[in-house]
Amino acid sequence: MSTLQRAVFIAIAWVSFALGLIGVFVPLMPTTCFMLLAVWAASRGSPRFAIWIREHPRFGPAVVAWEGERAIPRHAKWLATAMLAFSMLVLAFTVSLLWLKLSLIAGLSLIGAWIFTRPEPVAAP
Numbered sequence: 740m741s742t743l744q745r746a747v748f749i750a751i752a753w754v755s756f757a758l759g760l761i762g763v764f765v766p767l768m769p770t771t772c773f774m775l776l777a778v779w780a781a782s783r784g785s786p787r788f789a790i791w792i793r794e795h796p797r798f799g800p801a802v803v804a805w806e807g808e809r810a811i812p813r814h815a816k817w818l819a820t821a822m823l824a825f826s827m828l829v830l831a832f833t834v835s836l837l838w839l840k841l842s843l844i845a846g847l848s849l850i851g852a853w854i855f856t857r858p859e860p861v862a863a864p
Contacts, residue, residue, distance in 0.1 A: 748784025
């Protein structure tokens with residue numbers, strides 16, 4: 740891998756990590772998907788950074804559960820569902836075009852259904 744490619748992966752990892760960190764504090768901004776992107780990019784550009792994310796007490800468990808089992812913790816499912824419901828409520832009252840409003844709400848509903856059909860991580864022995 741060239742130095743430029745490695746630098747690009749590291750930049751993607753850090754930007755994704757920063758966006759995920761912002762997502763902890765901003766209600767409608769996702770955290771886990773940015774952390775997953777960060778660990779993917781870091782694995783290619785900075786394996787040490789990827790290990791650090793996986794071992795992080797706040798972000799690591801969800802990343803490891805997804806990587807290992809394609810599983811989403813129960814608390815994350817409930818939080819995602821609450822945020823999706825809130826987003827649908829906002830859309831219902833702010834979007835004026837009926838077809839757009841219904842399309843967006845249907846799309847968010849499908850995302851919610853997909854999230855809830857993911858397994859939960861197997862408890863560690």
